[in-house]
Amino acid sequence: MQLVKSTLTSIITNSTGISVPGKLLIFESDDWGAIRTPSIQAVESLKFQGSDFSNSNYVVDKLENSEDLDLLFNLLLKFKDGKGNSPKFTANFIMFNPDFERIKMDKYDVFHKRTFVDTYIDYYGDDLTWKKIKSGIENKLFTPQFHGREHINVNRWLRDLKSGKISVLNSFDAGCTFSGEGDYSFMEALDWDSELEINNQFKVLKEGLDFFYSTFGFQSNSFIAPCYIWDSRIEKYLFANGVKWLQGIRKQIIPKGRYGYYNYKSRKFGSVNESGLKNNIRNCFFEPSFSPHYDWVGSCLKEISLAFYLKKPAVISSHRINYMGGIREKNRTMGLQQLSLLLTKVLEKFPDIQFISTDELDYLITNG
Secondary structure, three states, X not given: OHHHHHHHHHHHXXXXXXXXXXXXXXXXXXXXXXXXXXOHHHHHHHHHOOOOOOOOHHHOOOOOOHHHHHHHHHHHHOOOOOOOXXXXXXXXXXXXXXXXXXXHHOOOOOOOEEEHHXXXXXXXXXOHHHHHHHHHHHOOOEEEEEEEOOOOOHHHHHHHHHOOOHHHHHHHHOOOOOOOOOOOOOOOOOOOOOOOHHHHHHHHHHHHHHHHHHHHOOOXXXXXXXXXXXOHHHHHHHHHOOOOEEOOOOEEEEEEEEOOEEEEEEOOOOOEOOOOOEEOOOOEEOOOOOOOOOOHHHHHHHHHHHHHHOOOOEEEEOOHHHHOOOOXXXXXXXXXXXHHHHHHXXXXXXXXXXXXXXXXXHHHHHOO
16 A cells, blocks of 8 residues: 555656656755764663654664765765766755753753764764765765754754753753654754744854855755755745755645644745745655665655656655664665665666766756
8 A cells, every 4th residue: 555655646746847858866865964863872771761762763863974974885886877977865964963061051041053073073083974975075976965054943942951851851961852752853943833933044044054165165056954844934045045956845844833733835846936946856765764664675666767757857865864874783784785776776777867966957957
């Protein structure tokens, strides 16, 4: 039934929007640079204190390290399209993480932060991860794009910490933001409880985009909202700061002022919204860590085939978590094995495929 549902969804998704010639394949991968759970010891401690990780991806999602990246890059280099290009990950980065020590010193009244580069040093004691990222960029395996200043709804997180909520305080003391009540865990960074928060979101996005530019040396061509939740009013601000494309699924999730309550707006591939931003739609999904027993290779291959049949690029959503081994090595092993199998089957079925990144999609469409 899940395969039938995904097929019907894929047909609906690809039936609208502009058409493109050729067989273009993009991996869009979220959450790079963002913390989740710092260690297996943190997981075990929180379980002992009563936190339920049974439906949470926090249990295997740790900040990437140089080994994670090295294994991913080596795998990608084994595959080439007809033009000699390896698959490219559009790596959507979070710019800052919480500075737990300073937040606690200020009694949870103020959000203090550390850059993602500093977080690598905090976690691993060196800058090897950052160097490996730069090598991935140089070898055209990794194309950073902007995912947000932080992947946390700061207001809701600080409010629960300030109120003394035990599960959140325990998580905080373990160095993570797990709520203990589900997998969202304050990750909905651009959701809001009051429209007054919109003006602050402008400032947050500006700071994040500025740091992206100073860190990577170029403006981000695209943006993907954390948890696919954003208010349309931020779009004009993104456009004014160099963003051209909105990554995301086929429906925008629009805040209504209360967690879990949203409006939805349909999106079409290549369409231009009122702010001048173009819509890129994820029409394929490859997330082995989310459901290890599901046939992700078969399902994703079918989605790729439908995308090409309906003259759309195959835009694959594949989060960072699928390739992380810092907490559970077999999670990374499984993800890489599945990715290798997917790429093998893709090249067998579509030898004329072209591997590109999201920013290259913009260039190809803009230039016909």
